[in-house]
Amino acid sequence: MALLDLANPTRFLALVERVLPWLAGLTVILFVVAAWFVFAVAPDDYQQGATVKIMFIHVPAAWLSMACYALMALASLGTLVWRHPLADVSARAAAPIGAAFTFVCLATGSLWGRPMWGTWWIWDARLTAELVLLIMYLGLIALWRTVEDPGRAGRAAAVLTLVGTINLPIIKFSVDWWNTLHQPASVFRLGGPTIHTSILVPLAISALAFTVFFVLLHLAAMRNEVLRRRIRAMRLVAAQREAPSDIRAVPQGGN
Numbered sequence: 556m557a558l559l560d561l562a563n564p565t566r567f568l569a570l571v572e573r574v575l576p577w578l579a580g581l582t583v584i585l586f587v588v589a590a591w592f593v594f595a596v597a598p599d600d601y602q603q604g605a606t607v608k609i610m611f612i613h614v615p616a617a618w619l620s621m622a623c624y625a626l627m628a629l630a631s632l633g634t635l636v637w638r639h640p641l642a643d644v645s646a647r648a649a650a651p652i653g654a655a656f657t658f659v660c661l662a663t664g665s666l667w668g669r670p671m672w673g674t675w676w677i678w679d680a681r682l683t684a685e686l687v688l689l690i691m692y693l694g695l696i697a698l699w700r701t702v703e704d705p706g707r708a709g710r711a712a713a714v715l716t717l718v719g720t721i722n723l724p725i726i727k728f729s730v731d732w733w734n735t736l737h738q739p740a741s742v743f744r745l746g747g748p749t750i751h752t753s754i755l756v757p758l759a760i761s762a763l764a765f766t767v768f769f770v771l772l773h774l775a776a777m778r779n780e781v782l783r784r785r786i787r788a789m790r791l792v793a794a795q796r797e798a799p800s801d802i803r804a805v806p807q808g809g810n
Contacts, residue, residue, distance in 0.1 A: 564781050567641060571778045578771040585764035592757035606670055611758060613663035615765035616656045620688060621723055623653030623769065627695075628720045631713035641777070643709030644784070646716065647699050648776035652769060654692035661685055680729035684722055691719045705784060 593611045600607035627649050633642030664682065665675045676682070695712050702708035729735060750758075 564640065564644075564785075568778055568781060571774050575771065575775060575778075578767060578774070582764065582768045582771050585760065585767055589757065589761040589764045592760050597754055597757040603671060606667060609663050609667040610754075611761040613660060613667055614758060615762040616660040616663065617685070618762060619765055619769050620653060620657040620660050620685065621726060622766075623649050623656060624688065624692075624716075624720070624723060626773075627653065627716050631716040634709050634713040635717075641781075643705065643713070644777050644780045645773070646712065647709070648780050649773055650692055650696050650699070652772050652776065654689060654696065656765075656769070657685060657689040657692060661689065680732070680735045681726060684726040684729055687722055688726065691715075691722065705787075 589611070593608055597608065597611070599605050627646045630642045630646035630649070633639040634646065661682070664685075668677070669675050695715060698712050698715065699708050702711065
């Protein structure tokens with residue numbers, strides 16, 4: 556099946572129905588393997604103890620909070636430039652998932668930071684930028700829900716999404732640009748990862764498990780959004796067919 560064929564919602568739905576069960580099974584397997592590596596292979600930190608294992612949820616959630624927004628930005632280009640019929644569907648389906656991962660990132664970061672930094676929250680540059688990302692997600696969700704016409708809502712959300720991409724490099728490079736409590740990049744860096752393989756391998760498997768989970772949720776949400784829009788279109792057609800008879804039934808004149 557060619558990539559352009561997926562522009563047809565019917566073909567896209569057929570593909571999703573075939574793929575979702577396999578993705579669900581793969582997600583379960585990866586999480587089981589990741590849990591084994593986290594609890595059986597990854598050692599406790601000599602300073603942080605078992606608290607360090609919050610990292611295996613916090614870090615993948617942080618990565619996916621930004622990756623999800625980047626996906627929405629690409630979908631926004633598809634909406635504004637290429638008019639792809641599924642672009643807005645993809646962006647709208649991704650927004651609640653991205654908001655959830657961002658919330659998990661902030662919550663686990665707070666739980667991790669309390670014993671390490673002595674406080675639940677501090678206006679650290681990266682923390683603040685991540686909070687702004689959550690607010691942006693919630694604002695886009697509200698916009699889609701407020702504007703009834705999906706086309707108008709999609710175009711407005713696409714513009715705001717593209718404007719908001721300026722926050723992604725701020726989140727990524729805030730630890731390099733400002734003096735923050737967060738440590739510098741230790742995985743994605745030019746010189747290679749700086750953490751031991753006993754930590755790196757479980758982290759990579761956890762990240763893979765969360766990524767496949769995200770793909771599963773995203774495809775399922777896209778399927779639901781396509782079906783929701785089809786139902787809306789059917790209701791509009793039905794309402795237009797009933798409108799003339801309703802108009803004729805209204806008495807003309809004063810009595």
